[in-house]
Amino acid sequence: MPSRRRARTSATSVFLVLGLAIAGYALHSAGLLPPAQADGAATSGPDATSGPDATSGPDATSDPGPGSTASASAASEPSRASSPDPDATASLRLLATLPVKGKAPATGYDRTAQFGTAWLDVDHNGCDTRNDVLARDLTAVVRQGPCRVMTGTLVSPYTGGSIAFTRGQTTxxxxxxxHVVALENAWRTGAQQLSQTSREALANDPANLFAVDQHSNAQKRSGDAATWLPAAKGFRCTYVGHQVVVKAKYRLWVTPAERDAMIRVLDRC
Structure with missing residues (x-):
């Protein structure tokens, strides 16, 4: 008798469990139960690096100039959001992977010898890098032929000021x-170990180039983030983000002061 009673109890338990399972499934299918959330599912998260374009300085033989279409007001400072901007967060993470050490001597630095003449056609599209950047960063562009930019309008990302560009000996x-990462700075922070091809790629990389106003370019010279930043504070996040990406891409390092300056900028983005 006890054995039969235990068997009947076990059977009843099984039917009860099955009944509850079937009822739960029916309620879920009817939308009366909320869906389960996966463990550790993030509601949001920054993308991987974005990107955020070496010695800066005008090219004497052809019209110099780096370019970015972004315009920024020099008077406005970016407000700090409650959560870090995704691009800034990615830049900070990437910055943390860069080696930190002092600058190497500038001995042997030569723009043309180490980084190629200004400007090359490294992407083999038939146009030199300067004309590519002018066409990218200026508006209302007028060309002579497929490449040569003759006129256009630039809003300098470094100041927010507008410049009417006209090709000519004096204009x-x-x-x-x-070069966002100045070529001399690149030379002193690891580019000496790069191949000639890699250095020429760095000097002509669109991510490392902005079309800007003459005054800002002359003022910056080969400065890094610790010694020079754009007057347009709203553009500094983009500017420093590009520096981080370029340094990581070409396996360059940052100095302690440079790293600290980059962190200060990115922390405010």
């Missing part, structure tokens, strides 16, 4: 192509 230099 071309008003718009110059700036």
């Amino acid at each position: 071309s230099t008003e718009v110059q192509i700036d």
